[in-house]
Amino acid sequence: MIRTEQGQISTVVISTALGPGGRGIFPYTLLPAYRRLLQAVQETGTTVFAKSATRFVRQGNFSAWNPLTWRYIRRLPDMGMLNAYGLTNQGVAACAREIKVAINQGLQVIPNLYPEFAKGMALAIKDTLEALEICQQTLGSPFWALELNFSCPNAAEAIRENVAQALRCCQEVKGKHPKLFLIAKISICHPYEFAQELEKLGVDALHAVNTIPFDLVYPQKRSPLWRVGGGGVSGGPALAQALSYNTGLRPKVSLPIIMGCGVRNREDVQRYLDAGADAVSFCTLALRHPGAAAEIIGAFNG
Numbered sequence: 001m002i003r004t005e006q007g008q009i010s011t012v013v014i015s016t017a018l019g020p021g022g023r024g025i026f027p028y029t030l031l032p033a034y035r036r037l038l039q040a041v042q043e044t045g046t047t048v049f050a051k052s053a054t055r056f057v058r059q060g061n062f063s064a065w066n067p068l069t070w071r072y073i074r075r076l077p078d079m080g081m082l083n084a085y086g087l088t089n090q091g092v093a094a095c096a097r098e099i100k101v102a103i104n105q106g107l108q109v110i111p112n113l114y115p116e117f118a119k120g121m122a123l124a125i126k127d128t129l130e131a132l133e134i135c136q137q138t139l140g141s142p143f144w145a146l147e148l149n150f151s152c153p154n155a156a157e158a159i160r161e162n163v164a165q166a167l168r169c170c171q172e173v174k175g176k177h178p179k180l181f182l183i184a185k186i187s188i189c190h191p192y193e194f195a196q197e198l199e200k201l202g203v204d205a206l207h208a209v210n211t212i213p214f215d216l217v218y219p220q221k222r223s224p225l226w227r228v229g230g231g232g233v234s235g236g237p238a239l240a241q242a243l244s245y246n247t248g249l250r251p252k253v254s255l256p257i258i259m260g261c262g263v264r265n266r267e268d269v270q271r272y273l274d275a276g277a278d279a280v281s282f283c284t285l286a287l288r289h290p291g292a293a294a295e296i297i298g299a300f301n302g
């Protein structure tokens with residue numbers, strides 16, 4: 001658990017799997033087990049990280065309403081997933097309104113913004129600051145923490161090369177909003193020095209790591225989603241590498257770390273806690289086994 005002056009983050013958190021509003025994603029909301037998970041999240045006060053929003057509407061690869069795009073999200077063995085969702089979203093104004101509804105229902109939702117560095121650094125930072133203000137205006141005082149996603153492997157922006165832009169972006173956000181609890185979501189592709197620089201400039205917590213690019217998990221294979229950059233691997237197949245990265249990261253920073261990627265069961269949550277996690281996240285588990293996800297939440301946050 002992470003306790004701060006402004007608010008707290010539960011021991012186990014759900015990342016992305018409850019959608020841009022944090023209230024659930026269609027068509028998963030049709031599943032009774034997923035709806036029970038939503039109820040467990042509400043009852044236990046589990047922290048939910050919203051799926052990434054961008055300043056304006058963004059058409060990525062996947063769209064829930066277009067079956068032709070469903071191929072961009074696939075199952076892998078060992079409770080894994082490969083996705084090239086591509087950050088499709090309705091823009092921050094619509095996402096923030098959804099989050100407001102979720103918060104009014106008693107859910108503890110932290111917004112997540114994706115700075116679009118492919119537009120150029122200055123514009124991406126301007127958009128991010130505007131998006132943040134929209135969150136502030138829409139959500140009011142329950143808006144105490146923000147996650148910035150610097151680690152999506154499914155977008156044109158190259159994660160391996162966004163370090164300087166991400167640092168600049170955090171610096172500007174912290175400069176304008178010093179009291180906001182700022183969480184940087186990083187990638188296995190980022191060097192540990194990146195995390196150390198984020199700490200130096202006042203970022204409050206790290207979330208490590210996002211999905212792992214397909215070629216790192218399966219170096220001998222060609223991704224079935226190679227046309228759209230290969231996609232990101234999550235769930236079981238990503239655990240070993242994510243855990244090893246986080247174990248190496250722990251002694252490099254004193255910031256709280258929300259560790260995750262690859263959690264399939266309680267034992268995996270415990271592995272991350274033993275590695276020094278302040279909180280543990282999962283996404284794929286909630287989509288593939290919402291019943292197991294609800295049990296874990298009950299065990300650690302109940």
Ligand SMILES: Cc1cc2nc3c(=O)[nH]c(=O)nc-3n(C[C@H](O)[C@H](O)[C@H](O)COP(=O)(O)O)c2cc1C
Pocket residue numbers: 015016017051052073081083085087112149152185209210211233234235236238260261262263281282283284285
């Ligand atoms: C279908 C899908 C969509 C995702 N979309 C986002 C996103 O919009 N923003 C983000 O920060 N992470 C996103 N993620 C990453 C997850 O939040 C999580 O960090 C990652 O999947 C690793 O955790 P897991 O193995 O428990 O799934 C997505 C993951 C999946 C499977």
